[in-house]
Amino acid sequence: MAKLEALIFDVDGTLADTERDGHRVAFNMAFKQAGLDWDWDEALYGELLAVTGGKERIKYYLDKFNTRFSKPTNFDDFVKGLHASKTLFYTQLMAEGRIPLRAGVERLINEARSEGLRLAIATTTTPENVTALLTNTLGADSLGWFEVIAAGDIVPAKKPAPDIFIWALAQMNLKPEQAIAFEDSRNGILSSKAAGLKTIITINGYTANDDFSQADLVLDKMGEWNDIFSVLAGEVGNRTYLDLNLVKQIHQF
Numbered sequence: 143m144a145k146l147e148a149l150i151f152d153v154d155g156t157l158a159d160t161e162r163d164g165h166r167v168a169f170n171m172a173f174k175q176a177g178l179d180w181d182w183d184e185a186l187y188g189e190l191l192a193v194t195g196g197k198e199r200i201k202y203y204l205d206k207f208n209t210r211f212s213k214p215t216n217f218d219d220f221v222k223g224l225h226a227s228k229t230l231f232y233t234q235l236m237a238e239g240r241i242p243l244r245a246g247v248e249r250l251i252n253e254a255r256s257e258g259l260r261l262a263i264a265t266t267t268t269p270e271n272v273t274a275l276l277t278n279t280l281g282a283d284s285l286g287w288f289e290v291i292a293a294g295d296i297v298p299a300k301k302p303a304p305d306i307f308i309w310a311l312a313q314m315n316l317k318p319e320q321a322i323a324f325e326d327s328r329n330g331i332l333s334s335k336a337a338g339l340k341t342i343i344t345i346n347g348y349t350a351n352d353d354f355s356q357a358d359l360v361l362d363k364m365g366e367w368n369d370i371f372s373v374l375a376g377e378v379g380n381r382t383y384l385d386l387n388l389v390k391q392i393h394q395f
């Protein structure tokens with residue numbers, strides 16, 4: 143196995159629990175502002191997560207859950223406008239600092255930085271949303287810690303397609319065996335595995351029942367020495383939280 147050179151992180155659900163209290167809330171604010179009576183409750187949003195990407199998710203909602211809505215003739219522009227408003231609301235929510243990073247994320251990123259590992263992001267969410275989350279949790283400088291931020295429409299085919307991970311690897315001039323991915327969802331692992339990456343999963347409320355049979359390690363969280371993880375699949379020896387040594391071990395295995 144090649145030496146581990148880079149960590150590639152998904153954002154939503156992996157770095158922070160942004161879906162339920164971030165994206166979902168922002169979508170609803172945008173709908174309200176546009177005079178629409180659509181309301182995505184927590185349960186419905188769980189079903190809508192089957193489709194990644196906000197614009198794609200709005201279209202999926204109308205095709206599957208709200209077929210009576212009569213689409214305007216300029217439908218694509220209508221969706222783009224709604225989504226732009228959602229992004230504005232989302233970045234405002236992040237600026238309020240309401241959504242913290244998940245346990246262990248900041249520590250692992252710092253460990254990787256101090257050991258000189260390269261860092262990247264591969265996400266389907268809009269670039270402004272990544273900027274908002276990182277700067278409001280890790281500080282303004284943190285954007286520079288990530289050599290590549292692969293996000294949103296940069297590739298046309300979103301997760302579960304492997305394109306976003308393949309794009310990030312190409313930007314870094316790395317082979318998949320030189321990196322490892324961090325994901326939280328079925329669409330995420332389908333994407334990272336199809337790109338040839340070893341993958342560590344940290345589940346969340348929306349993804350706990352997803353099929354992660356392809357994963358190299360499945361945890362409930364990265365955890366800390368005083369906030370230990372539960373191992374759902376994979377080998378961790380006597381470790382109780384995800385540190386860089388365990389990441390390296392999973393990568394080599």
Ligand code: XBP
Pocket residue numbers: 152153154155161165193194195196197228264265266267268271301327329330
């Ligand atoms: C994240 C997503 C995103 C966000 C919405 O998936 O599905 O679509 O929910 O973001 P992943 P935008 O964690 O697998 O990347 O509205 O900005 O598209």
Ligand code: MG
Pocket residue numbers: 152153154155156325326327330
């Ligand atoms: Mg995710």
